[in-house]
Amino acid sequence: MNAKQILVAGCAFFCGAGVVSAASYQPFAPQGGLAITTLLPGVYADGTDGTPEQVARMADSSVQQADANQPNGYVKPDGTGAVTLPVKGSVAAATANAAGDTVSTIADTAKSAQATAGTAVQANGGDASKTKVVPTGSSASKALEDVAAQAVGSVQQQDANKPQGYVQPDASGNVTLPVIGSTSNAPATADGTATPRTLASRFSDTHNLADYGAALDGSGSDLSKIQTIYNALSDGAVVHVPVWSKWNGTISTPDLNKHITWIMDGALPGDYTPPPGDGDLSIYNGGASYHLERKDTYTKGFRFPAYFTYWNDNSGYQGAPGNWMQYAAVSISSISGPSSTGNTSPISITHDSYGQNPSTSYDVGINLNVNKYGQNSVWGIVDNIGDVSGKSPGFAASWNEFDLRANGYDIKPWDKSYGSPQAGHRSVFYVAGSHQNPSGWQSNWTMTAFSYAKGSTTKPQLVDVLGVDGVHYVWYVVKSGVSGSTNPGFPVPSKFNATISGTTMTVSGIYSGTINVGDYVTGAHPVTPIQITGQTSGTTGGVGVYTLASGTNSDQDEALEAAAHVTDGTGVWEYGEELNQSISSLVFFTGNPGDAVDTLVGAKEGITLGNAGVDTSLMTFQKNSAVVRGADGQPIDLSGNGTLAGANLHTLDHDNGALRYKVGGVTKFNVTDDGIVHAPNGLTIGADTGKVIGDGHDLVAAANLDGSQGPHLELRWQSPQVYLFVDGSNFGPVRVSIPMTKAAILAIPNAVEGLTRYDTDDHAEVQYRCPTGAANSCAWFQIEYGTALSK
Numbered sequence: 097m098n099a100k101q102i103l104v105a106g107c108a109f110f111c112g113a114g115v116v117s118a119a120s121y122q123p124f125a126p127q128g129g130l131a132i133t134t135l136l137p138g139v140y141a142d143g144t145d146g147t148p149e150q151v152a153r154m155a156d157s158s159v160q161q162a163d164a165n166q167p168n169g170y171v172k173p174d175g176t177g178a179v180t181l182p183v184k185g186s187v188a189a190a191t192a193n194a195a196g197d198t199v200s201t202i203a204d205t206a207k208s209a210q211a212t213a214g215t216a217v218q219a220n221g222g223d224a225s226k227t228k229v230v231p232t233g234s235s236a237s238k239a240l241e242d243v244a245a246q247a248v249g250s251v252q253q254q255d256a257n258k259p260q261g262y263v264q265p266d267a268s269g270n271v272t273l274p275v276i277g278s279t280s281n282a283p284a285t286a287d288g289t290a291t292p293r294t295l296a297s298r299f300s301d302t303h304n305l306a307d308y309g310a311a312l313d314g315s316g317s318d319l320s321k322i323q324t325i326y327n328a329l330s331d332g333a334v335v336h337v338p339v340w341s342k343w344n345g346t347i348s349t350p351d352l353n354k355h356i357t358w359i360m361d362g363a364l365p366g367d368y369t370p371p372p373g374d375g376d377l378s379i380y381n382g383g384a385s386y387h388l389e390r391k392d393t394y395t396k397g398f399r400f401p402a403y404f405t406y407w408n409d410n411s412g413y414q415g416a417p418g419n420w421m422q423y424a425a426v427s428i429s430s431i432s433g434p435s436s437t438g439n440t441s442p443i444s445i446t447h448d449s450y451g452q453n454p455s456t457s458y459d460v461g462i463n464l465n466v467n468k469y470g471q472n473s474v475w476g477i478v479d480n481i482g483d484v485s486g487k488s489p490g491f492a493a494s495w496n497e498f499d500l501r502a503n504g505y506d507i508k509p510w511d512k513s514y515g516s517p518q519a520g521h522r523s524v525f526y527v528a529g530s531h532q533n534p535s536g537w538q539s540n541w542t543m544t545a546f547s548y549a550k551g552s553t554t555k556p557q558l559v560d561v562l563g564v565d566g567v568h569y570v571w572y573v574v575k576s577g578v579s580g581s582t583n584p585g586f587p588v589p590s591k592f593n594a595t596i597s598g599t600t601m602t603v604s605g606i607y608s609g610t611i612n613v614g615d616y617v618t619g620a621h622p623v624t625p626i627q628i629t630g631q632t633s634g635t636t637g638g639v640g641v642y643t644l645a646s647g648t649n650s651d652q653d654e655a656l657e658a659a660a661h662v663t664d665g666t667g668v669w670e671y672g673e674e675l676n677q678s679i680s681s682l683v684f685f686t687g688n689p690g691d692a693v694d695t696l697v698g699a700k701e702g703i704t705l706g707n708a709g710v711d712t713s714l715m716t717f718q719k720n721s722a723v724v725r726g727a728d729g730q731p732i733d734l735s736g737n738g739t740l741a742g743a744n745l746h747t748l749d750h751d752n753g754a755l756r757y758k759v760g761g762v763t764k765f766n767v768t769d770d771g772i773v774h775a776p777n778g779l780t781i782g783a784d785t786g787k788v789i790g791d792g793h794d795l796v797a798a799a800n801l802d803g804s805q806g807p808h809l810e811l812r813w814q815s816p817q818v819y820l821f822v823d824g825s826n827f828g829p830v831r832v833s834i835p836m837t838k839a840a841i842l843a844i845p846n847a848v849e850g851l852t853r854y855d856t857d858d859h860a861e862v863q864y865r866c867p868t869g870a871a872n873s874c875a876w877f878q879i880e881y882g883t884a885l886s887k
Contacts, residue, residue, distance in 0.1 A: 138241070170251065171263045171271060182270050303335045305343075314342035323348055326373065329356055337361065339381070350374040352395050377401055409550050416473075469546070469555050471623045500524045507706070517711040531677040534558035534570060541579040543667035546572065560675055563588040568675035577667030589659035589671050590637075596621065596650035601642040603634070604653050610637035615658040618671060621650035625670060628658065701738060731758070772834075814848075833861050841876060849874065 137145050163169025165181055174180050255261025257273055266272050283292035299307070308325045311318045326347050329335065331354045337343065339361035350373035358372055360380035371378035375395025379388050390401040406425035413423065432440035449459040468474040481494045506522045507514050519526055537559050546556045557573040565588050590609030594617075595602050601617065616625040627645040634640015650656070659671035685693060699705070712723050726732075731747035747758050754766040754774070765775040811830065812819045820827040829850050838857040851864045858878070866874040 165265070165269070167265055167267045167269050169265065170256075171265060181265055303329070303333055305335055305337050305341070310343070312338065312341040312343045314344065318343070319346065319348065326356070327351070329354070331355055333357070334359065337380075345370075345372050345378070347372040347376075350376070350395075353397075355395070355397075355399060375399070411550075422478075498524050509706075515707055517707065517714055527682050529677065529679045529682075531675055532558070532570075534560045536560050537579070537583055539579055539581050539583075540665075543573040543575075543577050543579055543664070545574055545576045545667075558672070559669070561586040570672040570675055571662070571669040572672050573667055574661065574670035575668035578665045579667060580665035584662050584664045584669075586662055586669070586671075587659050589657040590615070591655070591657050593653045594642075594650070594656050595652050595654065596644070596648055598647040598649070599644045601628070601644055603639050603642065606638050607655075611642070611658055612637060612660065613642075615660050616670060617644065617656055617658045618673075619650070619654055619656040621654060622648040728752075770835075847874075847876075852879070 133147055133149065135145050135147055136151075164172035171181055251262040256264035263271055263273055280296040281294050283294055284298065285292040305322065305325065306312060310322050310325060322343065334357045337358060337360040341360070341362055345358070345360070352374055354373065354375070356371075356373050356376045358376060358378040358380070360378060363381055370391040371389055374391070374393045375397075377388070377390045377399075379386060381387075388401055390399075392398065404425040406423065408423045413419075428442045430440050430442040432438060445461060447459060447461045451457050451459065464476060466474050466476050479496060481496070483489065483494050500522060502522060506520045507518070544554060544557050547554045559571050561569045561571055563569050563586065567588070569586065569589070571586060588609060590611050591607040592603050592609075592611060593605040593607070595604070596617075603611065611628065611631075613628050613630055615628050617628060618625040626648060628642050629645050630643045631637075632641045632643060657671065657673075662669040685696065687693075697709075710723060724732075726749075729749060729751040731744060731749040733744050733747055735746040736743055745760055747761075749756055749758070754768045756763050756766040758764065763776070765773060767773050812821055818830040820830050829848075833852045833854040835854045835856050838855050841853045841855060841862060844851075844853075847864045849864055849866050853862055853876075854860075855862050855878075861879045862876045863879055864874065865877050
């Protein structure tokens, strides 16, 4: 309602002229009526006088109650005195006390002049006293004095969003003025959520050092204040330190039983920036990178600075070979772009060790533990280097490097143990293979079976059992319970070769023991042992066909074992495997056909070998073991010099049934599998050049039976025959029938008449003869024999 409407209503009341519309309003003062200039004594709440015109103008400038919480109206607090409209103006200077503090609400400065804003009703008579009662727009009537009081106490429209005025929402109904009062109890709803919480509640989710009264100005008095705050913190608290802090991160008196995590948005000074308290963890901004540090000096109870866990119990994830991706707790990546100069790593790990306890402290750069409780394939480290550039490699294009840099001898040459095979004190690549050591059987032992259920993390409970065959075996709990008071007795498992197809097991060979119906078959396959339900053919308990309780498949003639379940008290044991382990290979190279490896194990020039390239002298060898094993024709180089030209100049190999020594690829001598030494170019015996095995030279000299000097007996070699000489006289060739195939005999070069061989194809002795003396008549003829001798 504007001023004209107010004056019309007032005039109609005082002048007795009826209701006058706003459009026909004109100021006038009829007899006995009230002029707009009439002074109303004490009309204002403070007792001062005022004219109806002044009252009407004040009412005209007031904010109407109907405009409460409306666009371009005024903000009206609710019944608790709180502002409920959304605030879009700056609240940077607003205070927000923690929950429980006294809340300062926005004052209700937009009260309207209810009577002057209501519908004025004219009444007959000329009463102009301040106590005159007039009807209002509300249900109750009010005195003119009360109307004036509301008018004088109203907020004027021209004071909207001005100091000492009132808050007027914008056209969208939002408060745009900055708020510096407390908003602690103001509700806020996070995006995507449905439940609002007060700002005080939200701010109490984290601890901020500044909220506790720390000035963080780096002063000594502030350090004392921070110490007091630290003392009041609970173990495990997380405290934020703002980026503008000048605190140096020092807690002068740390609590050894308390572990605080400090999240610092700014950097702390120094190369090593320890957390404030002993055993605390700090996460801070080191300038474009975040640092996570923990330091233990005297604190009680170790805790990891960071702990990541990923639990994969999803049977829907596909495994190898269709999917080689690893579902990991942490995935770290880096990219070396096309313009990069290199030296890029997704992980850089540095360990600085200053300890002085060589025998009791083992500092480890990377400590990796993989525990196999089920039957998944387990790989300790998978290191894949893929060169997909399609270009020839340059220096160090694809390497796995292990460096060890130190000074001085590891095992000193004058040490009594020098030269013996040992790991020593330094080892670039140390491999240890030792079996697990489960405890032995115990009476009244709580037995817990491995669970295959989703979400289970039960570990197999193992026991070491010494069999009656003297071999240690591992058994595990298959049914939970409590073991008995006495050892139940564990059988020795049978060992055999078999093929499983569905529910049929075909045993092809027995290694040891007897297979019994009711035993459980175990091995690499089946993954879960299966009970034998019967035997349909073959030797009882031996080679034959057996039926199984459930179906599976195994490799052809797989090595399997079987043993019955053992009931122990209320629990049950199932056979697992032997206690002692074997490892097929320490280093094994594989690749695609046609791929090559130049050097499996090599060493650079200048490196001194103190013991041996391979030393197995302290190992126990089984029947078919060997230090080095190669195939026929694979040589051992005895004079390599590190160059391609110097390779295989002097070699030793075995091929075509003979051990061969070659020089420059030419055989100098060989020893055939029948023990005969062959020296095509002669063999010198000792230093006497006269004792040479070769054409025209002595093979052996003899004495008389009594040892005295006898006739000079000589065996002389004239390829391909050996001749006997006595005192220089030739007694002819020595008949030697060497077993050879027919093809080998016919291939003998330069055969001489009288040479004999044994034809292994026709089982007959043959001799090279020339019946007519002519060369074209020479050939190999069987030697004819008469009737066999008889007793």
